[in-house]
Amino acid sequence: MKRILTAVVLMAVLWIVIKRTPPAVFFVLVAVGIAVAAWECYRMLEARGDRPFAALGIAASVAVAWSFLGAPPSFDAALPLAAGTVLAFVAAMSRRGEPEGMLRSATSTLLPLLLVGLGLGFLVGLRALPGDDGTDPLVLLLVCVICSDTAAYYVGTAFGRRRLAPTLSPRKTWEGAIGGVAASVGGAIVAHFWFYQRLSLPHALALGVLIAVAGIGGDLAESTIKRAAGVKDSSDLLPGHGGLLDRADSLLLAGPVLYYYYRAFLGAGA
Numbered sequence: 001m002k003r004i005l006t007a008v009v010l011m012a013v014l015w016i017v018i019k020r021t022p023p024a025v026f027f028v029l030v031a032v033g034i035a036v037a038a039w040e041c042y043r044m045l046e047a048r049g050d051r052p053f054a055a056l057g058i059a060a061s062v063a064v065a066w067s068f069l070g071a072p073p074s075f076d077a078a079l080p081l082a083a084g085t086v087l088a089f090v091a092a093m094s095r096r097g098e099p100e101g102m103l104r105s106a107t108s109t110l111l112p113l114l115l116v117g118l119g120l121g122f123l124v125g126l127r128a129l130p131g132d133d134g135t136d137p138l139v140l141l142l143v144c145v146i147c148s149d150t151a152a153y154y155v156g157t158a159f160g161r162r163r164l165a166p167t168l169s170p171r172k173t174w175e176g177a178i179g180g181v182a183a184s185v186g187g188a189i190v191a192h193f194w195f196y197q198r199l200s201l202p203h204a205l206a207l208g209v210l211i212a213v214a215g216i217g218g219d220l221a222e223s224t225i226k227r228a229a230g231v232k233d234s235s236d237l238l239p240g241h242g243g244l245l246d247r248a249d250s251l252l253l254a255g256p257v258l259y260y261y262y263r264a265f266l267g268a269g270a
Helices: 003-021 023-046 054-069 079-093 099-127 136-159 176-195 201-229 245-246 251-266
Strands: 163-165 169-175
Touching: 003 054, 003 136, 023 099, 023 201, 023 245, 023 251, 054 079, 054 099, 054 245, 079 099, 099 136, 099 163, 099 251, 136 169, 136 201, 136 251, 163 176, 163 201, 163 245, 169 176, 176 201, 201 251
Parallel strands: none
Antiparallel strands: 163 169
């Protein structure tokens, strides 16, 4: 019950921020979240012996998110990604003594930039879309992800038998994943009849499935890092809930999926 109440309260707060504040306010919220989640990711990589340039990666990650906002100074996301890549290798070659250490420092610097900075940056891109197209798809994403995560937990706890990815996340099951997909589809259908009525039912059904599957992929991507680092949670920032990255991992791939689905199929209205 506490998990459900937390989801409801979180959804209500996010609804207000998304619907009642300008995109710049949402950017600030996401930028802080990206900085914290990237920092957690770097801490996990350091726990496994890597030596990333965390400050560089966090700055580049926030810059990627800014690029999606479209506010001056405006630039394409490729600029901070390219600059981050060049600077990561320059710093590694100048600060690390041997080729293996250089490569590990550079790649461990870039991983959170690509996974966290770019992945969550697409949330800013969705919010920056004009009018209701900048709010309704984003709320749809959050509804589907929260419904999927909550249902996957309860269905998996009650009925889970077959392990989905035992090496990465022993507690996740196929039954929980199926329950999560079903709940995400249900959330998308509710969105279709409630606040996103111009979204056609076929698109709602497709997005319900795609967002849930992408959310599972993001969860497992973070689990890969946690298992490699030998840690249970990304941090202890949120007592009883782990770190911020633990709560946002489902958005890492789901955000880009929805963004490009919108650009491909919904740009002029569904």
